[in-house]
Amino acid sequence: xxxxxxxxxxxxxxxxxxxxxxxxxxxxxxxxxxxxxxxxxxxxxxxxxxxxxxxxxxxxxxxxxxxxxxxxxxxxxxxxxxxxxxxxxxxxxxxxxxxxxxxxxxxxxxxxxxxxxxxxxxxxxxxxxxxxxxxxxxxxxxxxxxxxxxxxxxxxxxxxxxxxxxxxxxx
Numbered sequence: 001x002x003x004x005x006x007x008x009x010x011x012x013x014x015x016x017x018x019x020x021x022x023x024x025x026x027x028x029x030x031x032x033x034x035x036x037x038x039x040x041x042x043x044x045x046x047x048x049x050x051x052x053x054x055x056x057x058x059x060x061x062x063x064x065x066x067x068x069x070x071x072x073x074x075x076x077x078x079x080x081x082x083x084x085x086x087x088x089x090x091x092x093x094x095x096x097x098x099x100x101x102x103x104x105x106x107x108x109x110x111x112x113x114x115x116x117x118x119x120x121x122x123x124x125x126x127x128x129x130x131x132x133x134x135x136x137x138x139x140x141x142x143x144x145x146x147x148x149x150x151x152x153x154x155x156x157x158x159x160x161x162x163x164x165x166x167x168x169x170x171x
Contacts, residue, residue: 001077004084004137009091009130016095017102024103034104037118045093045125049132052086055079056136063139080140083133090130097122 028034058069059076101119104112 001080001084003141004087004134008088009134012088012091013095013098016092016097017099018095020096020099021103024100025107028107034100034115036115037122042122042125045090045129048086049090049125049129052079052083052132052136056083056139059136060139063141076140080137083135083137083140085133087130087133087137090126090128090133093126094123094130097126 024034056079058071059079062069062071062076097119101116101123104116104119
């Protein structure tokens with residue numbers, strides 16, 4: 001799995017921004033009332049960001065060389081995939097809520113400021129989800145060959161077929 005790139009984050013964010021602006025313009029043009037601040041979604045994004053940091057922390061410590069607790073490498077890979085998904089979803093949602101806020105502020109200047117301020121909370125929560133995803137994804141990367149994880153297997157036995165086994169004896 002390749003790490004999430006800046007271009008991916010910006011693309012998903014821009015896509016969310018454009019889709020949101022178009023949706024809210026169309027929705028209101030049809031005479032429908034715009035939705036309010038999605039407080040359950042804000043809370044959910046913040047809880048997901050916090051949970052992602054909590055489950056990614058042991059992988060970070062293991063990658064830094066703290067081998068007191070073994071980690072399951074399949075579980076670490078799943079955490080990395082969840083982190084990537086959270087980063088991209090957070091980027092899309094940041095763009096979506098930012099598009100909603102911009103639409104509120106630009107469509108009728110000055111009249112929807114209170115609703116737009118609540119929308120900024122949703123933007124911040126989505127950005128926190130994106131940031132947590134990017135950080136935890138970085139934590140889940142394998143250390144370089146010469147780094148703290150060199151030559152240690154999952155059980156700390158000193159031989160890992162993935163890394164080429166233990167260091168050879170000097171001649």
